[in-house]
Amino acid sequence: MKQIALDIGLAPEPTLDDYLPGRNAEALQHLRLWAESATRSPVPTYMWGPPGAGKTHLLRGARAALLACGAAVGWLDADGPPQRGFQDDWDAVLMDDVDRYSAEQQHTAFNWFVNAVAPASGRPRAVLAAGALPPADLSLRDDLRTRLAWGHVFELHMLPESECRAVLRRAADARGLFLSDDVMDYVLGRFSRDLGSLVELLDHLDRYALQTQRGVTIPLIKSMLQNE
Numbered sequence: 565m566k567q568i569a570l571d572i573g574l575a576p577e578p579t580l581d582d583y584l585p586g587r588n589a590e591a592l593q594h595l596r597l598w599a600e601s602a603t604r605s606p607v608p609t610y611m612w613g614p615p616g617a618g619k620t621h622l623l624r625g626a627r628a629a630l631l632a633c634g635a636a637v638g639w640l641d642a643d644g645p646p647q648r649g650f651q652d653d654w655d656a657v658l659m660d661d662v663d664r665y666s667a668e669q670q671h672t673a674f675n676w677f678v679n680a681v682a683p684a685s686g687r688p689r690a691v692l693a694a695g696a697l698p699p700a701d702l703s704l705r706d707d708l709r710t711r712l713a714w715g716h717v718f719e720l721h722m723l724p725e726s727e728c729r730a731v732l733r734r735a736a737d738a739r740g741l742f743l744s745d746d747v748m749d750y751v752l753g754r755f756s757r758d759l760g761s762l763v764e765l766l767d768h769l770d771r772y773a774l775q776t777q778r779g780v781t782i783p784l785i786k787s788m789l790q791n792e
Contacts, residue, residue, distance in 0.1 A: 580625040583618060584723065584731050591718035595622055598690065599629035604656065606681050606688035610712045612695050613720030616761065619694035622720075623660050626692055630656055640673060647672050650679040656690040662712065663695040663702055674708045681711075691715075725752065728762070735763055739770045741780050750782050 580599065585592045591611055598604055611619050630637050635655040640648070642661035646668035650657075657680045659673055673693075680689040695702060699713030723731065729748060736743045743751075755765055769780050772788040 577628050578621040578624045579628050580622070582734070583621055583625055584727055584734075586723045586727050587721040588618065588718070591622065591720060594716065594718065595626050595692075596629075598692070599626050599633075604690035606690060608677070608681065608691035608693065608711065608715035609718070610693050610695070610699060610715065611718045611720055612698050614696065614722060616756070617720035617722050619696075619720055620660055623658050623692065623694055627658055638676060640669065640676065642666075642669065650676050652683075654680075654689055656680075656692065659691070659693040661695060662693050662704065662708075663697050665704065670705050670708055674705065674711075677708065677711050728752065732762055732766070735766055736780075739766060741766065741770060741773070743780060747780060747782060747785070750785065 580592065580596055583592060594609065598609065611622060613619060627637050627639060636651070636653045638648075638651060638654045638657040640657075640659045642664035646666055657676045659676070662673065665673060677691060680691050683689070693712055695712075698719070699709055699717065702709050702712065704712075722728075729752065732748065732751070733743065751762070751765065755761065768788065769785065772791075773780055773784065776784065776787075778784050
């Protein structure tokens with residue numbers, strides 16, 4: 565009988581503190597100041613870069629920082645519901661994966677943007693967004709694309725291998741997984757090095773190790789891939 569993996573050992577919600585910036589230190593510092601400010605600037609911030617550069621991590625980290633301060637936050641991503649009305653009690657609006665927005669999601673994003681930066685109430689809200697491309701290259705409706713380009717724009721870069729190893733090690737430690745140097749070499753040599761894919765791989769390894777009651781080794785990884 566196949567064992568059912570328990571939802572334990574998974575990493576906590578990303579934070580700004582556990583983001584390893586590499587060449588993205590300027591963007592991280594900007595978000596720290598933005599999230600900690602009691603009077604956040606209505607000038608929007610847009611981050612772009614390849615998969616695995618940490619866009620979603622930074623967005624979720626910023627959201628966690630805002631919620632910890634008691635702020636109300638609107639969140640829109642490409643995999644969520646396409647339509648949701650703007651809420652007057654929001655203090656900030658966060659939009660992820662804007663390059664993948666459907667036509668309905670673009671309509672929602674534009675509505676949120678307008679209500680955030682030029683509200684009828686006179687209380688502007690902060691806007692933070694992220695996508696895979698610079699604003700000028702986004703295949704979005706013109707009025708949304710130009711607004712994303714209006715404020716602060718940061719390009720995010722992938723981590724070098726040495727720092728990627730550090731992130732992978734820290735993510736494994738957060739799950740209670742021990743990764744030997746051989747396992748680290750095997751993972752980084754055979755799988756995509758973008759951090760999103762590596763963290764997803766760790767989640768699969770965590771569950772499979774629980775199911776099989778084994779430590780994480782190269783034979784375990786091969787066995788997991790053969791059984792998927």
